[in-house]
Amino acid sequence: MKKKRDWFLPGMVLAVFLAWLFPQPGADGGWLHPELITSGGVALIFFLHGVALSFAALRSGMLLWKLHLVVQGCVFLLFPLIGLGLYAATAHALPDDLRVGFLYLCALPSTVSSSVALTAAAHGNVPAAVFNATISSLLGVVLTPLWMSTVAEIASSQGSLGKVVLNLCFWLVLPLIVGQLSRPWLGNWAARHKPFINTVDRGTILLLVYTSFCDSFVLGVWTQHGLTAVLATIVLTTLLFWLVFWTVGAICTALKFNREDRIATLFCGSKKSLATGVPMAQLMFGSDPGLGLILLPIMVYHPLQLVICGVLAGRWAKEHHTPAPPLGEILAAAEPSPSIPDEN
Template identity: 40%
Template structure:
């Protein structure tokens, strides 16, 4: 089986390398208005996200409530609960920073486009995947900050949480609501140009990733991170993915989901959104020098989930193809 290298993953790596060698344009004193551009870009990302949401499709998707419950609880409860028990064991500031980065990853919503693509490839319930991925993004806007902010208080007494929620409201929540309200007028156009909008999303993400890592490199915060820490983060990412995947499988089997719903539960419930994570990190950690470190587990998990889910989706796709062939070609006896 051949794998294609994701150009976006390569672009993310290039952004980190650029931030390491040329951090000056990404720091606060820079002549380049990267903060303003990224703030406007975030608002536009979520405005177009709301514009592409179809209220009618969301209403129709409410019927399969057991599947939706499994996906959303996996995303916003199971993942954080897998990380939360390790919090008391974090003794040093460095350990707390790494734990917070992993917990931020665990509290994020599911992806939208890639979840739907993988569900479609594997032969799953596509309407349910669209519904759950869209719903997850909306829930995450409110739930992710609720998970994270209590743990930002350690060593960040000067952090203004009122400012955080105000910025979250103006940059994320209001644009989403505005997009949903204008969906009848611009929804078709937004879906028609979804490819171009996806490129815009990725460009803003790359800009925010560059700024986050540039600030962390410039302040020297990454000197605390060793190669062993990165290897540990990769192992933690694998642990989160496979444990969550296994638990979702057990619940799907216990609830007697059909094959299509099981596939949707697997892929929508085990993925984490790089888009939401990147833009939320800018809001939640904009005043902290750890912004680059916070994004590190998310970027590692993003690459791993693309690889692992592609393998699993390909396997399901082959199984679906075999089943379809068996239905179309019943056993027959042939004269030789």
């Protein structure tokens, strides 16, 4: 059988390349009107997530409170504390925007679709993964800007912290709720047209990636830091992933989690959402010329976590004596697709 190819990761590279070649259309004041694309694109992405998300799939995973505390504690406490330490330790070694970007990566919620897809591929606790991935996205609307307010001057362009949270609720949570309320009419249509919804969702994110980098290229941010910033990001994101992954594994061992719960905890607790990170950064940082550098860590961390966790999912599936889908299919099914598996 022919393996599915994931076009999203090459698409991110292409979006940045196009921003380098043709930055003017997506820059502040450009004919693409990035301020409108940002608002409309964010709302569309989270509306699609709301339409595709079955809350029935959440119910069976709600009672595992110990697992939930570990996952959310890792995502919103362990990660950000490491991010603050990294921010302080690199004060004279990295550009300020990149340092903010690492903290932003650490403050983001966990992924949705990829956490669930990988947990299912490895034969882990899928209902627990669905519950934690979804709750993480909702908590991130408040906790991500709260962590960022400790070092980043979000208020300088977007108003008070409360205004930032309200803005995120309006463009992220409200469309999600509207999408969820639309499920009686659109749910069956969404189930039949998952490939189309996936394409629209990912294409919108790539457009936001393009506009996020345009101002950086117009103002020459990358001429100062280019290759050094990229290499430093690759090294630090790799170290960050394994530090958190091993820590989460040690916590699971200490709490004597069974195999299924351990897999769900590892995948949900070590991952960060690009699908949420790009739109949220657009809303939080506005037209900040350093937005490209701020987004660089999550754009490197995203494919890194998918590849490593995809390989691990395949290995754990073999240990379960049931083959996992090919890695290409796992990655193609992974975030930022809004598709959520049903209860069964």
